Amino acid sequence: MEIVNVLSIAGADPTGGAGIQADLKAIAANGGYGMAAVTALVAQNTCGVRDVHVPPTDFLAAQLAAVSDDVRIDAVKVGMLGTPEVITTVAEWLERTRPPVVVIDPVMVAASGDRLLGAEAEAALQRILPLADLITPNLPELAVIAGAPVAETWDAMLEQAGAVAAQHGVRVLAKGGHLAGPSSPDALVDPSGGVVAFAGARIATGNSHGTGCSLSSAVATRIARGADWATGVGAARAWLRESLQASDALDVGQGSGPLHHFAGLWSRGAVDGAGGTASDIRAEWWDGIAEVRAATDALPFITRLADGSLPREAFLAYVAQDSLYLGEYARVLARLSTLAPDPAAQRFWLHAAQGALIGELELHRDRLDGAPIGAPSPTTTGYTNHLVASCSDEYAVAAAAALPCFWMYSDIGTRLFRGELGERACDPEHPYAEWIAAYDDAAFAADTESAIALVTELAAAARPDLRERMWGAFRISAEWEHDFFRQTAVDGAGSARSADREHLVPVS
Structure with missing residues (x-):
């Protein structure tokens, strides 16, 4: 198996459940070599965020230059950016280096529903989206990007994803975890309006911390390894669902715990496990x-x-x-x-x-x-x-x-x-x-x-x-x-x- 180099550009989570720590685990679990450039240092645990420190953007630029001057980058995953200055720094680096695969997880809305970015940062993020091959918003984030109320139905989700894909010329993996009901379907929508639907029963677990980070990193890795977009997303989802299903085996924190990134790898002793749950x-x-x-x-x-x-x-x-x-x-x-x-x-x-x-x-x-x-x-x-x-x-x-x-x-x-x-x-x-x-x-x-x-x-x-x-x-x-x-x-x-x-x- 050819090992690909995947760079995560995101914030840090000291408990390891989200951010660059989760990204590195997801990249490794899906067959890649993970690297990371840190956009923010976050004091948080499974119960919540306590403080955030954003290093100077010239240091972020130095991190990105140090990696790209030396290492072949096969894919980039972009996560938490936080400020207009950070977003601009990353956008300028992407325009200069033009990585072959770019996946952006637009971290804009917390699980609680709170907006994480100010108006200027949201506007700046809109400008970086066309530099991506794929964006992976949850429904509240998709609504912010689309300038519409949060979709409450499958059809409304597809309509918003289609509008965003066409406007920015980017594929959209719309994640339906916020939809009501026993199912948790996702949809891959391309700028021409093509839709690939992914069904899946909702997995009952309180350990959902870092799922968005992990999924986007897994997709970036699968695409860098040569999968087409539908196959890559499907394989990443199967891995994610298996990791969520096994998350209760972990004992990490008192709040929303992480998924078990290496459950399949440890049980099968192989990276390319078929993935998926019994259901x-x-x-x-x-x-x-x-x-x-x-x-x-x-x-x-x-x-x-x-x-x-x-x-x-x-x-x-x-x-x-x-x-x-x-x-x-x-x-x-x-x-x-x-x-x-x-x-x-x-x-x-x-x-x-x-x-x-x-x-x-x-x-x-x-x-x-x-x-x-x-x-x-x-x-x-x-x-x-x-x-x-x-x-x-x-x-x-x-x-x-x-x-x-x-x-x-x-x-x-x-x-x-x-x-x-x-x-x-x-x-x-x-x-x-x-x-x-x-x-x-x-x-x-x-x-x-x-x-x-x-x-x-x-x-x-x-x-x-x-x-x-x-x-x-x-x-x-x-x-x-x-x-x-x-x-x-x-x-x-x-x-x-x-x-x-x-x-x-x-x-x-």
Whole structure:
């Protein structure tokens, strides 16, 4: 990995949570070598600011000249500037040196809502914005720059960001943390009006000190390393969210504490961890198989099961194959119990294996009423072979391969029971009402949620190559789930016929 040199121009925070101290940590955590020129010395802690000393601007200019005369600068992050004189000094240096990447975090409004700059400094800051490639205001700061009330909706935020981007010819990363609700979305808006939206559930933590400093430094570093703007912002946000999620592990101060800048680095031992929380991965993986899920919903077996027109022979053919599958699936789950590294996971997989054998398998054979089960189909064999082969990889990969059988099966069954795939499925006289009603089972739903949580938490902690293998195993299993429902097709006359085919993705 090429290491880039990133210069932070900002104030100091002696507790290390914000300012140049946070910038240096963020730069290092995202793969850069951090440097700093100090604009202000701040006496503060996690509870608040006590005093600020602004060194003479000729000393700031000397710091900047000393760095740029000697070191190749790949990116610059600008934070707290404070006075018109400081802003002018930095602007003149930027105009002379023209760093390849400039990200400005316009520190103008405190978390309390107090304005941090006087009118002259705010006007001077407006003049420096066109020298940036990206600015990263929170909503109160965006409102000051736009000369408008603080945006209270997503649309208002986008409108203000678009106006600022067009006026100053600069990209705007508008941060939606001040919006009401359970989400904390951001938007990257370019001067031409292009918008890249970044979703994310709000992370419940009191440790938000320095998030703006850290995010802007992370973005500057990612862009300097060669990422495009959308990818760089996305990677920086994933890192930030992971660091926020882990912030409670720190014990720094009595007020608003810092994020855990190196949580991912320490847990994975690698800079380029995939990042993101378990909830982020849950959404990403579920969205990643959206086409597979839609294709499954559209299968004749599912649509005719929902409307009650599925021939009995087709239903029994499916049940027979599912019985054969569950026997092998139980063995895979039992194998996962032996591979799991902790007692809680071991107990869960063993419980799931018992459920597959004792619960579902016995119910299926009761439905067959003594009819011969027959041999496994090529699809059933292919699916179980894939699961068995996954167990020869790392435990996390095997767990990811087992997840779609929980998740997709539960999703389809729950929507059948609720009538979302057709109102006829809610009719107590439906020919398969007993089978559909089996999905109204709190224990089954709880097991599915446990499986999702277990696997996504493994993925969140995984190093990048392992997470990629987990995703691949999960995706292949999702396609096998589709094929499993597809293998017993129903022709126009209403009779069942085999629809086995070679799987699209190699199992090896």
